[in-house]
Amino acid sequence: xxxxxxxxxxxxxxxxxxxxxxxxxxxxxxxxxxxxxxxxxxxxxxxxxxxxxxxxxxxxxxxxxxxxxxxxxxxxxxxxxxxxxxxxxxxxxxxxxxxxxxxxxxxxxxxxxxxxxxxxxxxxxxxxxxxxxxxxxxxxxxxxxxxxxxxxxxxxxxxxxxxxxxxxxxxxxxxxxxxxxxxxxxxxxxxxxxxxxxxxxxxxxxxxxxxxxxxxxxxxxxxxxxxxxxxxxxxxxxxxxxxxxxxxxxxxxxxxxxxxxxxxxxxxxxxxxxxxxxxxxxxxxxxxxxxxxxxxxxxxxxxxx
Amino acid sequence: xxxxxxxxxxxxxxxxxxxxxxxxxxxxxxxxxxxxxxxxxxxxxxxxxxxxxxxxxxxxxxxxxxxxxxxxxxxxxxxxxxxxxxxxxxxxxxxxxxxxxxxxxxxxxxxxxxxxxxxxxxxxxxxxxxxxxxxxxxxxxxxxxxxxxxxxxxxxxxxxxxxxxxxxxxxxxxxxxxxxxxxxxxxxxxxxxxxxxxxxxxxxxxxxxxxxxxxxxxxxxxxxxxxxxxxxxxxxxxxxxxxxxxxxxxxxxxxxxxxxxxxxxxxxxxxxxxxxxxxxxxxxxxxxxxxxxxxxxxxxxxxxxxxxxxxxxxxxxxxxxxxxxxxxxxxxxxxxxxxxxxxxxxxxxxxxxxxxxxxxxxxxxxxxxxxxxxxxxxxxxxxxxxx
Numbered sequence: 001x002x003x004x005x006x007x008x009x010x011x012x013x014x015x016x017x018x019x020x021x022x023x024x025x026x027x028x029x030x031x032x033x034x035x036x037x038x039x040x041x042x043x044x045x046x047x048x049x050x051x052x053x054x055x056x057x058x059x060x061x062x063x064x065x066x067x068x069x070x071x072x073x074x075x076x077x078x079x080x081x082x083x084x085x086x087x088x089x090x091x092x093x094x095x096x097x098x099x100x101x102x103x104x105x106x107x108x109x110x111x112x113x114x115x116x117x118x119x120x121x122x123x124x125x126x127x128x129x130x131x132x133x134x135x136x137x138x139x140x141x142x143x144x145x146x147x148x149x150x151x152x153x154x155x156x157x158x159x160x161x162x163x164x165x166x167x168x169x170x171x172x173x174x175x176x177x178x179x180x181x182x183x184x185x186x187x188x189x190x191x192x193x194x195x196x197x198x199x200x201x202x203x204x205x206x207x208x209x210x211x212x213x214x215x216x217x218x219x220x221x222x223x224x225x226x227x228x229x230x231x232x233x234x235x236x237x238x239x240x241x242x243x244x245x246x247x248x249x250x251x252x253x254x255x256x257x258x259x260x261x262x263x264x265x266x267x268x269x270x271x272x273x274x275x276x277x278x279x280x281x282x283x284x285x286x287x288x289x290x291x292x293x294x295x296x297x298x299x300x301x302x303x304x305x
Numbered sequence: 306x307x308x309x310x311x312x313x314x315x316x317x318x319x320x321x322x323x324x325x326x327x328x329x330x331x332x333x334x335x336x337x338x339x340x341x342x343x344x345x346x347x348x349x350x351x352x353x354x355x356x357x358x359x360x361x362x363x364x365x366x367x368x369x370x371x372x373x374x375x376x377x378x379x380x381x382x383x384x385x386x387x388x389x390x391x392x393x394x395x396x397x398x399x400x401x402x403x404x405x406x407x408x409x410x411x412x413x414x415x416x417x418x419x420x421x422x423x424x425x426x427x428x429x430x431x432x433x434x435x436x437x438x439x440x441x442x443x444x445x446x447x448x449x450x451x452x453x454x455x456x457x458x459x460x461x462x463x464x465x466x467x468x469x470x471x472x473x474x475x476x477x478x479x480x481x482x483x484x485x486x487x488x489x490x491x492x493x494x495x496x497x498x499x500x501x502x503x504x505x506x507x508x509x510x511x512x513x514x515x516x517x518x519x520x521x522x523x524x525x526x527x528x529x530x531x532x533x534x535x536x537x538x539x540x541x542x543x544x545x546x547x548x549x550x551x552x553x554x555x556x557x558x559x560x561x562x563x564x565x566x567x568x569x570x571x572x573x574x575x576x577x578x579x580x581x582x583x584x585x586x587x588x589x590x591x592x593x594x595x596x597x598x599x600x601x602x603x604x605x606x607x608x609x610x611x612x613x614x615x616x617x618x619x620x621x622x623x624x625x626x627x628x629x630x631x632x633x634x635x636x637x638x639x640x641x642x643x644x645x646x647x648x649x650x651x652x653x654x655x656x657x658x659x660x661x662x663x664x665x666x667x668x669x670x671x672x673x674x675x676x677x678x679x680x681x682x683x684x685x686x687x688x689x690x691x692x
Contacts, residue, residue: 003530006559010526118358126362128547128576134554142558149559224523225554226547230359234521269527274488275517
């Protein structure tokens with residue numbers, strides 16, 4: 001039973017990360033119907049920002065500020081800078097193509113992804129940058145229940161991930177900006193005619209989605225200890241899959257999809273074999289898609305004729 | 306020894322003067338052609354294939370740096386004008402194939418050093434053979450590469466069929482595990498080593514849990530949860546050291562006592578420092594070889610820290626440089642065929658790797674060996690006897 005709970009904790013932690021990145025994917029798709037393949041690379045940039053914040057404050061072994069303050073700075077800076085980068089990308093790469101055939105912004109997104117990845121490679125080099133999290137957040141600061149270990153970073157990722165997801169849901173459902181986002185997602189032209197500033201709303205969506213990716217990047221650095229220029233590819237792929245499984249465009253769907261993939265990976269690795277993890281996870285997802293082509297929480301699109 | 310001192314001194318001089326870009330070759334089949342490669346100008350190009358970008362770019366960059374150091378030194382000693390043409394393979398066979406096609410169509414290139422991975426050699430071997438282009442890898446260790454299929458292939462490191470059994474026997478006789486986990490990273494190199502080690506463990510009555518994760522995986526918490534109290538060793542024939550570091554941290558996080566036994570790619574003093582771990586490598590730590598001190602110092606001052614991937618590439622480049630120099634010395638113009646013939650007769654009594662370099666009829670290093678290190682409590686690597 002302890003083994004089950006250990007894998008459960010591992011799966012939820014990883015799933016929370018996937019969910020955070022998937023949220024950005026699904027939000028952007030919701031308002032623009034654009035698959036933003038550069039989204040995973042924003043996660044990578046967030047992870048680098050977290051790394052450099054640690055270095056600026058003396059490095060993992062000689063921090064000059066308290067750890068809680070360091071974490072706040074890491075998350076705030078990553079969210080702000082990556083969110084800003086998302087807005088810049090939207091303004092200069094996607095907005096000019098908003099009315100172009102859908103393949104054009106899609107290809108642009110792939111181009112932006114390569115641009116970010118190779119820029120990071122040139123700027124930061126190919127060597128992995130190591131967070132060395134255990135040097136400033138000890139394993140012993142976590143919880144030990146029997147033989148189940150939940151370290152402090154896992155707890156933080158779970159709590160913060162949950163708060164962000166709930167906060168985003170409340171924001172989308174209960175604020176003016178959220179209402180504008182939903183209106184733009186439903187019908188951009190109609191929203192514009194009703195006086196909604198569509199450009200601002202889309203930019204705000206990019207900011208929020210990218211900020212979440214930046215925060216997830218810092219979380220990944222703290223959890224997995226390393227950041228390279230290429231980590232965004234796999235994260236983006238998993239998040240995209242999570243968004244599609246959950247129902248692309250659906251915020252609760254992205255959360256559910258992320259958690260589902262994280263848990264499936266964890267339990268398949270634990271109870272079957274890591275050799276078959278990707279095979280079985282994606283086979284499972286194919287089954288889900290066959291049963292519910294719009295995703296678990298997605299709605300079938302009405303065809304206008 | 307004398308030849309290596311000459312090379313090292315030349316490396317320092319050449320890099321100081323030329324800023325490290327090309328040129329240079331020294332002792333060849335006889336251990337030192339130094340007298341100048343003939344009276345006329347000895348000009349040739351050598352291709353260099355390696356993962357210069359991508360996830361293991363650190364490895365390719367290190368190989369490139371050592372190839373450049375060797376070239377600079379050898380050009381100075383041999384009075385040759387050999388230049389290096391770089392080709393980025395990203396450790397991907399399809400990209401390596403494209404790079405090789407570019408190299409084979411470039412008639413100035415008379416030999417190639419690299420590529421890094423066995424899977425790449427498999428992809429480019431037929432192209433190289435068709436072009437009659439000799440290529441020497443400093444890190445491709447799959448046994449299948451030297452069965453005669455690729456007649457122009459050579460390597461300056463030993464092969465997995467030597468390393469796998471050697472490491473397995475060491476683990477059995479020195480670490481005495483009752484159960485172990487062995488994890489491949491889904492690359493040819495890794496799966497090959499796992500295939501050669503697993504039957505030996507099983508024959509010794511050890512319970513083996515074989516797992517497999519992608520090289521791009523960075524979360525090992527679920528995998529580590531499977532490490533039972535009886536599992537005392539986790540064997541990682543991997544190429545990405547920081548992944549092993551993370552797995553080591555996951556072990557500590559879940560209070561698992563198993564120690565890590567890694568190979569080649571884990572020899573990375575900066576990124577893999579889990580105390581108590583073992584790492585076997587095809588190349589030695591040249592900072593511990595007195596005769597290589599000058600080369601090590603040059604590499605460190607020019608490029609910073611390095612591991613075990615660079616020195617074999619130095620050795621491979623040196624072999625090519627010497628072959629070209631010997632061709633020139635005999636009054637011929639370097640071509641693919643005469644350089645290939647010269648490489649086949651290589652007989653260096655010593656090398657940067659601390660062992661002779663001589664090839665058998667299939668391009669394998671004669672009497673190649675592996676080196677074993679243990680990481681102490683402060684994260685330092687210590688060379689230990691491998692048997």
